[in-house]
Amino acid sequence: MKALILNSGLGHRMGVLTSEHPKCMTEISARDTILSRQLKLVAEAGIKEVVMTTGYFDEILVNYCHSLNLQLNYTFVNNPVYDKTNYIYSIYCAKDHLRDEDIVLMHGDLVFESEVFDKVIASDVSCMTVSSTLPLPEKDFKAVIGEGRVKAVGIEFFTDAMAAQPLYKLCKNDWNVWLDEICAFCENDDRKCYAENAFNKVSDKCLIYPLDVKDALCGEIDTPEDLAVVYKQIAELENRIVYMCFSTDMIHSGHIAIIKKAQKLGKLVIGVLSDEAVASYKRFPLMPYAERKSLVENISGVAMVIEQKELSYAENIKALKPAYVVHGDDWREGFQRPIRDEVVELLGEYGGKLVEYPYSKTDTYLEMEKLSRAKLSMPDMRRGRLKKLIGMKGLVTAMEAHSGITGLIVENTKVLQDGKTYQFDAMWVSSLCDSTAKGKPDIELVDMTSRFRTIDDIMEVTTKPIIFDGDTGGLTEHFVYTVKTLERMGVSMVIIEDKTGLKKNSLFGTEVQQTQDSIENFCEKIKAGKKAQKTKEFMICARIESLILERGMEDALERAFAFSGAGADAIMIHSRKKDPAEIFEFVEKFREKNQATPIVVVPTSFNAVTEQEFKQRGVNVVIYANQLTRSGFPAMQKTATTILENHRAKEADGMCMSIKEIITLIPEE
Numbered sequence: 327m328k329a330l331i332l333n334s335g336l337g338h339r340m341g342v343l344t345s346e347h348p349k350c351m352t353e354i355s356a357r358d359t360i361l362s363r364q365l366k367l368v369a370e371a372g373i374k375e376v377v378m379t380t381g382y383f384d385e386i387l388v389n390y391c392h393s394l395n396l397q398l399n400y401t402f403v404n405n406p407v408y409d410k411t412n413y414i415y416s417i418y419c420a421k422d423h424l425r426d427e428d429i430v431l432m433h434g435d436l437v438f439e440s441e442v443f444d445k446v447i448a449s450d451v452s453c454m455t456v457s458s459t460l461p462l463p464e465k466d467f468k469a470v471i472g473e474g475r476v477k478a479v480g481i482e483f484f485t486d487a488m489a490a491q492p493l494y495k496l497c498k499n500d501w502n503v504w505l506d507e508i509c510a511f512c513e514n515d516d517r518k519c520y521a522e523n524a525f526n527k528v529s530d531k532c533l534i535y536p537l538d539v540k541d542a543l544c545g546e547i548d549t550p551e552d553l554a555v556v557y558k559q560i561a562e563l564e565n566r567i568v569y570m571c572f573s574t575d576m577i578h579s580g581h582i583a584i585i586k587k588a589q590k591l592g593k594l595v596i597g598v599l600s601d602e603a604v605a606s607y608k609r610f611p612l613m614p615y616a617e618r619k620s621l622v623e624n625i626s627g628v629a630m631v632i633e634q635k636e637l638s639y640a641e642n643i644k645a646l647k648p649a650y651v652v653h654g655d656d657w658r659e660g661f662q663r664p665i666r667d668e669v670v671e672l673l674g675e676y677g678g679k680l681v682e683y684p685y686s687k688t689d690t691y692l693e694m695e696k697l698s699r700a701k702l703s704m705p706d707m708r709r710g711r712l713k714k715l716i717g718m719k720g721l722v723t724a725m726e727a728h729s730g731i732t733g734l735i736v737e738n739t740k741v742l743q744d745g746k747t748y749q750f751d752a753m754w755v756s757s758l759c760d761s762t763a764k765g766k767p768d769i770e771l772v773d774m775t776s777r778f779r780t781i782d783d784i785m786e787v788t789t790k791p792i793i794f795d796g797d798t799g800g801l802t803e804h805f806v807y808t809v810k811t812l813e814r815m816g817v818s819m820v821i822i823e824d825k826t827g828l829k830k831n832s833l834f835g836t837e838v839q840q841t842q843d844s845i846e847n848f849c850e851k852i853k854a855g856k857k858a859q860k861t862k863e864f865m866i867c868a869r870i871e872s873l874i875l876e877r878g879m880e881d882a883l884e885r886a887f888a889f890s891g892a893g894a895d896a897i898m899i900h901s902r903k904k905d906p907a908e909i910f911e912f913v914e915k916f917r918e919k920n921q922a923t924p925i926v927v928v929p930t931s932f933n934a935v936t937e938q939e940f941k942q943r944g945v946n947v948v949i950y951a952n953q954l955t956r957s958g959f960p961a962m963q964k965t966a967t968t969i970l971e972n973h974r975a976k977e978a979d980g981m982c983m984s985i986k987e988i989i990t991l992i993p994e995e
């Protein structure tokens with residue numbers, strides 16, 4: 327497609343404003359002239375070739391176009407008798423550059439907003455811009471509409487007419503018909519009329535459809551009064567706030583394309599999602615908020631960058647009242663749909679508009695996302711993330727995983743509620759569940775090599791940080807090696823419990839013989855572990871069994887202060903009571919003296935307490951220690967029984983996930 331811009335005319339009605347340059351070089355805003363604005367829109371639409379007819383101040387015009395440094399190839403065609411002819415003759419002079427081309431034709435004094443131009447360019451049929459809302463102008467173009475088409479264009483038509491502006495998209499076949507007629511007129515010495523007079527003769531063969539732009543800016547500047555009006559309209563357009571939100575830490579060509587489009591609508595404000603929102607929405611951001619903000623700030627044409635604290639746009643829409651919110655159309659379906667619905671509702675309250683551009687995740691994006699996930703799964707990237715998440719969120723949640731597939735469930739399960747996404751922050755490799763999966767009792771029977779194998783299986787397919795249940799930690803001499811191995815693997819935290827001898831699961835409480843370690847011994851174990859670790863981020867958490875073994879609150883607190891004093895990075899307090907009172911009491915008393923050390927709880931028994939309440943009371947990590955195991959195995963038992971009872975699998979089918987679902991759970995490389 328070529329752009330044909332008609333700039334031969336004198337523009338004498340502009341007075342002194344056109345005494346030194348052609349009318350199209352008149353400034354219409356602090357940053358644009360009529361022509362620079364037109365040419366920028368042409369270039370942004372991907373049009374490369376511009377044919378421009380010149381006349382008046384020809385050389386100034388040519389130099390000016392080149393000075394704009396746009397990616398455009400110009401063909402300037404001078405109309406030597408510009409002062410004695412109309413633009414029909416300028417087109418005639420340029421005919422050899424115009425035949426057999428799709429053309430976007432505009433007069434050089436026409437100012438239009440980008441949305442109008444985009445619609446013209448996107449039209450599948452030949453079209454002319456008209457307005458159904460503007461009054462019919464006395465002295466300007468009107469289009470006569472019949473059978474849905476433009477039948478005639480001229481100043482003299484008032485019946486069945488609409489205000490019309492000389493901005494056309496002309497498909498090759500229609501344009502050839504019109505151009506032939508223009509040539510016939512000019513060769514017949516009819517050179518002082520409008521090119522539209524030629525169109526009016528052939529409008530039954532040159533099929534042009536009206537494109538209704540209603541009140542959008544699309545008008546010619548003929549007089550200083552027109553200029554004043556347009557100046558104001560452009561200022562309003564340029565100051566309209568356009569809002570977009572970025573959740574990504576990877577800017578790619580798809581994002582830039584949408585940014586470029588959004589910029590054309592006004593002043594572009596970009597919201598950058600907070601680290602917490604990104605982490606909850608998709609994955610931990612590779613770059614922290616401050617870096618992502620500065621990345622976006624440095625994209626040209628971005629007027630301002632602000633934080634969007636949640637996935638929901640509500641807070642920023644209410645504060646900014648943007649005229650437009652821009653987004654890819656990928657959020658119409660699926661997970662982000664409720665967020666979109668809320669945006670539409672909020673914009674509707676004051677007449678803002680949602681603009682959606684086609685967007686699909688390209689192969690490059692998917693490849694980059696895969697690489698990011700791969701990076702996040704690497705030991706050095708994964709290890710420190712638990713500490714960061716605790717710092718960022720105050721409270722993190724961990725769900726047990728005991729295999730690759732349960733790891734994937736913890737990795738990928740998400741819930742959208744009230745404009746927020748929820749997912750587990752971390753994984754708990756429980757001794758109980760790891761042993762159970764192997765059909766063994768939870769008595770430190772499954773050896774460390776096997777436990778490491780489970781971690782490895784999970785790590786291979788996930789990115790989230792791992793908290794490892796280290797049981798008693800074993801002999802101090804052995805524990806130091808465990809620490810080093812876990813650290814090397816990329817585990818974030820090991821929790822060791824202050825028991826010794828044959829360990830039994832805590833949920834047995836005092837029903838079985840269990841021995842608590844001495845404070846001194848356990849402190850030595852913690853110190854040795856801390857000394858053995860090589861990185862700063864790895865955490866050793868001391869788990870206190872005093873409440874489980876009914877040794878009392880005093881003992882629990884004494885141990886907690888001693889263990890944190892010995893270097894423990896976190897304290898886990900355990901209880902097997904349904905009533906959370908003793909847990910709350912412990913947290914309160916510990917926090918009176920120590921506000922910094924993270925507190926971990928495992929609410930298997932006291933399961934009515936919400937995460938919110940734990941957070942308010944000063945807990946930092948909530949571990950759902952065994953729920954996948956406890957729900958998975960009964961389901962399997964039931965399926966097995968059903969098949970045995972029916973001597974076939976049909977009756978069990980409803981209890982089973984489809985093979986397709988299973989396959990989609992497991993991503994292929």
Ligand code: SPV
Pocket residue numbers: 756757758759768795831832833928930951952
């Ligand atoms: C585990 O999950 O293995 C634990 C937590 O250690 S508990 O079972 O509650 O002791």
Ligand code: MG
Pocket residue numbers: 756757758768795797
């Ligand atoms: Mg355990």
